[in-house]
Structure formats: structure tokens, C-alpha cells
Amino acid sequence: MDGAETDVDLVRRARAGSDRAFSRLVERHQAAVRGFVRRFLGSGWAEADDVAQDAFVAAWASLRxxxxxxxxxxxxxxxxxxxxxxxxxxxxxxxxxxxGWLEAVSLPAGVAAEEKMALQDAMAELPVDVRACVALCLGDGWSHSEAAEALGLPLGTVKSHVARGRTRLLTALGGSDDA
Known part of the structure; x- marks a missing residue:
């Protein structure tokens, strides 16, 4: 087919099962979709690409x-x-x-509101997998092996994530990890 195909032609072919026609639609419209999502979310290209990809997958599934x-x-x-x-x-x-988890955490007596806010900020800065390990093991009292099973991570990874997360949280509170 030549490059003069219209969207209508491509949609018709894609509806008939042509992956190539749908790919051409994606190529033709991805910049507009990604740009719109990026401006709307106010985020970088990586997140816009993720959302745009989700949109194109959903479009393929619902083309009819x-x-x-x-x-x-x-x-x-x-x-x-x-x-x-x-x-x-x-x-x-x-x-x-x-x-909610941070609100439920019982902080030792004498922990100031500023320190609690620093803890919240430090938790937010932790990588997602580290935050999950910290939340389960330090927040909810799970064993490392229980967290490893729940998260599908190796036991050693959970242990190192908890240790790293604990250190970062203690630093945020101005404490040391000399326990």
C-alpha cells in the first residue's frame, strides 16, 4: 500500500485483522497522543510513553x-x-x-511533627520495592521471608532493601544506624 492511505483505510484494514495497518495508525498518531499526555500529566516522556502505550493497547482491543x-x-x-x-x-x-500507613505507625514518644513529616518525605523518596519491604517488615512487623514471598523477591533482596530503607529513614529523622 502507498503512503497516501487515509485513517479510514487503515482503520478498515485494522478491523479486518491487519496488525500492520494498526501499526501505521500508531505511527501516524503517537506524537500527538504522547504530547497530549505529557502536557496533561506534566511529567516526562517516560510516563507519557507508558500511558500512551496503554492507550494504544486499549484502542487495539476496542477498535470496533x-x-x-x-x-x-x-x-x-x-x-x-x-x-x-x-x-x-x-x-x-x-x-x-x-x-495512612505513616499515620498508623507508632512513633516513639517525643517524636515531633517535623520529624514525622521528614519520615513521610523519606518514605516517599524510597524506591517502590524498598518502600514495600520497609512497609511490610518495619511497619507491619512481617518477617523477611513473609515479605519475600508476598512481593516475589529473593530473601536476600528483601533483607538488603529493609536495611537500606531503615538507614535512609533514620537519616531523615537525624538518627544513626548504630544499633
């Missing part, structure tokens, strides 16, 4: 629901918009869970 094949670009951006909103809601839920 596209009412007007000539309007494929706005349809794709609409899917990307919903995926980006899902990403924001997920991040908010994660932040709320983290905040």
Missing part, C-alpha cells in the same frame, strides 16, 4: 467501538485521557495508602 474512523485521532486522545486519569487516581490512592 470507534464510530467514526475519520476521527481516530480524537478517539485515541480520548482513550489516552482516560488512561492518564487512571494513572493520576492510582498515584493518589498509592499516596493515600502510604500516608
Amino acid at each position: 467501538t470507534l464510530r467514526d474512523p475519520a476521527g481516530v485521532r480524537p478517539w485515541l486522545c480520548g482513550i489516552a485521557w482516560r488512561k492518564a486519569q487512571d494513572r493520576i487516581r492510582g498515584a493518589r490512592r498509592g499516596a493515600a495508602r502510604d500516608a
Whole structure:
């Protein structure tokens, strides 16, 4: 096929099962979708790429629901918009869970509000897998082996994540790791 194919032609072929036609639609519209998502989320290209990829996968799965094949670009951006909103809601839920966990943590007597805020900030800065290990082992009292099983990580990895996380949290509170 020549490069003069319209979106309508490509949608028709993609609906008939042509992966190549759908790939051409993605190539044609990915810059617009990625740019829109990046501006909307206010984040970098990596997150925009993730959301755009999710949108294109969803579009492929629901291509038959596209009412007007000539309007494929706005349809794709609409899917990307919903995926980006899902990403924001997920991040908010994660932040709320983290905040709830930190609120439930019993800090030793005499820990000031500023120190608690520093702990919250330090938790937020931990890599996701380290934060999960710290939350389970230090926050919830799980054994390293229980956390390893739940998270699907090797036992040694959980132990090192907990140790690193503990050190960073203690540093955030101005303490030392000389225990």
C-alpha cells in the first residue's frame, strides 16, 4: 500500500485483522497522543510513553467501538485521557495508602511533627520495592521471608532493601544506624 492511505483505510484494514495497518495508525498518531499526555500529566516522556502505550493497547482491543474512523485521532486522545486519569487516581490512592500507613505507625514518644513529616518525605523518596519491604517488615512487623514471598523477591533482596530503607529513614529523622 502507498503512503497516501487515509485513517479510514487503515482503520478498515485494522478491523479486518491487519496488525500492520494498526501499526501505521500508531505511527501516524503517537506524537500527538504522547504530547497530549505529557502536557496533561506534566511529567516526562517516560510516563507519557507508558500511558500512551496503554492507550494504544486499549484502542487495539476496542477498535470496533470507534464510530467514526475519520476521527481516530480524537478517539485515541480520548482513550489516552482516560488512561492518564487512571494513572493520576492510582498515584493518589498509592499516596493515600502510604500516608495512612505513616499515620498508623507508632512513633516513639517525643517524636515531633517535623520529624514525622521528614519520615513521610523519606518514605516517599524510597524506591517502590524498598518502600514495600520497609512497609511490610518495619511497619507491619512481617518477617523477611513473609515479605519475600508476598512481593516475589529473593530473601536476600528483601533483607538488603529493609536495611537500606531503615538507614535512609533514620537519616531523615537525624538518627544513626548504630544499633
